[in-house]
Amino acid sequence: MAQADSLQDKANQFAADVFEHIRQMSADTIGVSRQGYSDLETQVQKYLMDIARQLDMTISRDPAGNVWMRLAGSDPTLPALVSGSHSDSVYQAGNYDGMAGVVAALTVAWWMRQINFVPRRDYVVLIIRNEESSYFGKAYAGSLGLMGQLTPADLALKHRFLTVTLGEAIRSQGVDPEPLTKGRPLVDLSRIAAFIELHIEQGPMLDGSDTRVGIVTGIRGNFRHKSIKCLGQTAHSGAVEKAWRHDAVMAFAELAHTMEAHWQAWLDKGEDLVFTIGVVNTAPNASIAAIPGLVSFSVDIRSLKQDTLDRFYALLRTEADAIAQQRGVQFEFDRRIPCEPAEVSSALNARMEAMARRYGLRCRPIPSGAGHDAAVLGNAGVPVAMIFVANQHGSHNAEEAMKIEDFIQGTDLLWRTVQNFEEAI
Numbered sequence: 001m002a003q004a005d006s007l008q009d010k011a012n013q014f015a016a017d018v019f020e021h022i023r024q025m026s027a028d029t030i031g032v033s034r035q036g037y038s039d040l041e042t043q044v045q046k047y048l049m050d051i052a053r054q055l056d057m058t059i060s061r062d063p064a065g066n067v068w069m070r071l072a073g074s075d076p077t078l079p080a081l082v083s084g085s086h087s088d089s090v091y092q093a094g095n096y097d098g099m100a101g102v103v104a105a106l107t108v109a110w111w112m113r114q115i116n117f118v119p120r121r122d123y124v125v126l127i128i129r130n131e132e133s134s135y136f137g138k139a140y141a142g143s144l145g146l147m148g149q150l151t152p153a154d155l156a157l158k159h160r161f162l163t164v165t166l167g168e169a170i171r172s173q174g175v176d177p178e179p180l181t182k183g184r185p186l187v188d189l190s191r192i193a194a195f196i197e198l199h200i201e202q203g204p205m206l207d208g209s210d211t212r213v214g215i216v217t218g219i220r221g222n223f224r225h226k227s228i229k230c231l232g233q234t235a236h237s238g239a240v241e242k243a244w245r246h247d248a249v250m251a252f253a254e255l256a257h258t259m260e261a262h263w264q265a266w267l268d269k270g271e272d273l274v275f276t277i278g279v280v281n282t283a284p285n286a287s288i289a290a291i292p293g294l295v296s297f298s299v300d301i302r303s304l305k306q307d308t309l310d311r312f313y314a315l316l317r318t319e320a321d322a323i324a325q326q327r328g329v330q331f332e333f334d335r336r337i338p339c340e341p342a343e344v345s346s347a348l349n350a351r352m353e354a355m356a357r358r359y360g361l362r363c364r365p366i367p368s369g370a371g372h373d374a375a376v377l378g379n380a381g382v383p384v385a386m387i388f389v390a391n392q393h394g395s396h397n398a399e400e401a402m403k404i405e406d407f408i409q410g411t412d413l414l415w416r417t418v419q420n421f422e423e424a425i
């Protein structure tokens with residue numbers, strides 16, 4: 001976007017103002033909290049829609065409540081080029097996870113209007129609902145809903161603090177949840193030429209280097225359990241000798257330790273894999289002087305390869321069975337929540353690399369450790385690509401940060417890709 005300096009400054013200011021306004025709308029006691037399918041998420045979408053209207057974009061909602069803000073191209077018969085990300089955040093998070101991609105896409109539209117650029121095909125800013133699993137334990141609800149791929153069990157998932165279910169939250173925002181489980185896309189995917197999602201990296205690789213922008217090489221899929229129970233036997237800590245114990249904490253600890261050792265061995269073999277137990281709880285009546293009879297814990301396994309996910313998950317079950325047998329405890333697995341890994345379009349990546357070379361934009365290839373809506377669209381057959389921007393302090397926490405100059409570099413790559421999209425590369 002290196003045209004006139006003053007216009008570039010204005011673009012930076014435009015993006016910074018939108019971020020700040022949304023941060024203020026979403027402020028929590030620390031960071032921001034913007035639950036998917038909440039009144040607040042809807043208000044933030046409306047704020048963005050007002051800006052798009054000023055840019056003479058046409059606005060529609062799809063059956064999952066996602067917002068499509070369309071800047072008309074000269075040839076309406078062509079499938080649209082779509083860019084955007086999600087409008088929700090996890091609980092007490094930073095302001096950029098998701099919103100960076102929405103604001104980048106909108107900044108490109110703003111730029112097009114400033115320089116009177118009319119694209120050949122429609123350019124759409126897509127604001128996707130409820131990508132995060134933080135409140136309901138279900139990731140990508142907005143994009144999966146759009147693909148008709150939510151299940152009745154997903155809709156029955158309960159809010160982490162409230163009694164409301166995901167289905168009720170969806171309904172509360174004027175969206176009928178029922179069609180979202182139909183098993184087929186609710187929009188004509190052949191009308192989407194490509195989907196490009198800009199996102200903060202959420203990891204340290206770009207921030208630790210001089211290259212501030214990444215082109216994503218693939219998106220890890222995952223298997224998750226919200227709450228696996230290890231059931232032992234509660235008993236007096238002083239009165240029961242080791243051989244008679246069925247200690248749920250020790251059994252859980254052995255499983256965690258064993259899986260960590262397997263994980264390292266798999267990494268040493270060159271597999272792409274991450275393994276996380278993010279939530280651990282003992283029973284509400286647990287005490288210092290009682291052998292714990294219950295541990296509940298979450299599991300999150302991620303890889304670029306489905307085969308790796310399948311095999312590591314099978315290993316988790318095998319080890320859990322062995323430990324259960326040996327220690328006289330039981331592991332009760334709740335519903336497994338899967339998400340397939342996604343491939344990005346090599347043609348789109350080649351296009352972005354060509355643009356980076358042509359315009360002297362520095363970027364590097366990088367895998368995506370986190371899942372994204374782009375993965376859902378990609379698995380449904382839409383050509384997808386992702387641009388990562390360096391950020392500080394990871395994400396899913398209130399300390400998450402991003403420098404506007406890095407954001408503009410990533411947005412620049414998006415803009416050049418949009419600008420030259422009709423060109424054969």
Ligand SMILES: [Zn+2]
Nearest residue numbers: 086097098131
């Ligand atoms: Zn995100």
